[in-house]
Amino acid sequence: MGMGAFLPGGMAATLHILPFRDVELACKHMLALFPQAPSVPRLSLSVRMYMDGLPCLVVDKAKRRLLFDLERTEELARFYQACLDDDLDHFALDPRHAPGFYRLLEMLAAAPPPGLALVHLELPGPVTWGLSLVDSRSGRAGWYDATMREVLVKALSMKARWQEREVQRVLPGVGAMVTLGEPSLGMVQSAYGSMSAEEVVANLSEVLAGVQGLRCVHCCSNMDWSLLMKAGVGVINFDAFQYADKLALYASPLREYLERGGLLAWGIVPVNPDRLAGEDQASLLRRLEEALAIVARAVGRGVYYLVQRAFITPCCTPSTLSETEALRAWELTGILSRDIAARHLAAPAP
Numbered sequence: 001m002g003m004g005a006f007l008p009g010g011m012a013a014t015l016h017i018l019p020f021r022d023v024e025l026a027c028k029h030m031l032a033l034f035p036q037a038p039s040v041p042r043l044s045l046s047v048r049m050y051m052d053g054l055p056c057l058v059v060d061k062a063k064r065r066l067l068f069d070l071e072r073t074e075e076l077a078r079f080y081q082a083c084l085d086d087d088l089d090h091f092a093l094d095p096r097h098a099p100g101f102y103r104l105l106e107m108l109a110a111a112p113p114p115g116l117a118l119v120h121l122e123l124p125g126p127v128t129w130g131l132s133l134v135d136s137r138s139g140r141a142g143w144y145d146a147t148m149r150e151v152l153v154k155a156l157s158m159k160a161r162w163q164e165r166e167v168q169r170v171l172p173g174v175g176a177m178v179t180l181g182e183p184s185l186g187m188v189q190s191a192y193g194s195m196s197a198e199e200v201v202a203n204l205s206e207v208l209a210g211v212q213g214l215r216c217v218h219c220c221s222n223m224d225w226s227l228l229m230k231a232g233v234g235v236i237n238f239d240a241f242q243y244a245d246k247l248a249l250y251a252s253p254l255r256e257y258l259e260r261g262g263l264l265a266w267g268i269v270p271v272n273p274d275r276l277a278g279e280d281q282a283s284l285l286r287r288l289e290e291a292l293a294i295v296a297r298a299v300g301r302g303v304y305y306l307v308q309r310a311f312i313t314p315c316c317t318p319s320t321l322s323e324t325e326a327l328r329a330w331e332l333t334g335i336l337s338r339d340i341a342a343r344h345l346a347a348p349a350p
Helices: 023-033 073-084 099-110 126-132 146-170 183-187 197-208 226-230 240-248 251-259 273-277 281-299 303-308 323-344
Strands: 057-060 065-068 118-124 175-181 214-219 235-238 263-269 310-314
Touching: 023 099, 023 323, 073 146, 099 118, 099 146, 118 126, 118 146, 126 146, 126 183, 126 197, 146 175, 146 197, 175 197, 175 235, 183 214, 197 226, 214 263, 226 251, 235 240, 235 310, 240 251, 240 263, 240 281, 251 281, 263 281, 263 323, 273 323, 281 303, 281 323, 303 310, 303 323, 310 323
Parallel strands: 118 175, 175 214, 214 235, 235 263, 263 310
Antiparallel strands: 057 065
């Protein structure tokens, strides 16, 4: 699962799509509010920063969507050769499309914040990205095309490894957490989905297999959480604001997952503007305590045990918030992180 027996102890973290458009400002806020686990800022909902090195992609500018065309066989051949050669540089992020990655690492190298434990890297998950890609000829989603699904899985694996290598090169001794954003996992085995659980587990496992640090999957919808516990995931980032009771239903596999060293990232600060406006430090701390208690009862362990193995995060990316709202969500995340650690980790375990 990566990073040995790492225990975050309620460490604050966040996802990386931000409402900011100034990379310098985004990095400064990230370092100020998440000094132990800063996330590489992504300043747009666009996946352009991840496209370099992937073959057969076609941008439909009129409809603002991404297509693929597998008849571009020369591109496909170059891609597979790069994978066979283990050529990570073929999958490098372009500074023009991922300025936050390069600027954050520069700032960390120049002045690492006290307590820096890891750099948080994020990529779109193969299921969610595969469902959004469309075959330019048949209209079929990429996830359901065996070749395109394999391309996505291999490309995401190589991109994760390249980013992690760069973190290690620039910041020796600092770990990384690689998160796959997978909001579509709620469709697996639902009335609206037709993908098999076995395929999902196998593909997530393959993407994350080469990651040396923490391997995380974020899903902000409800899902069969046991799938992630089977997929070699080291951190499950879930919406604890809404779904802690649903996670607790998987008591037996969750208990085994935690005993193997698995961690939970508790998404407790809402990123819906109306919900955020209706919450404050006291109400969110109360909700977090209730969520921890529900899961603690289910797995038969104390809250201390869970907080040791916890990150505290927003429910999802703050991309729908204004800059002011996003900063408030982040500040609340940090406050809750400190509050929950002070309450449960300041004294020895009972």
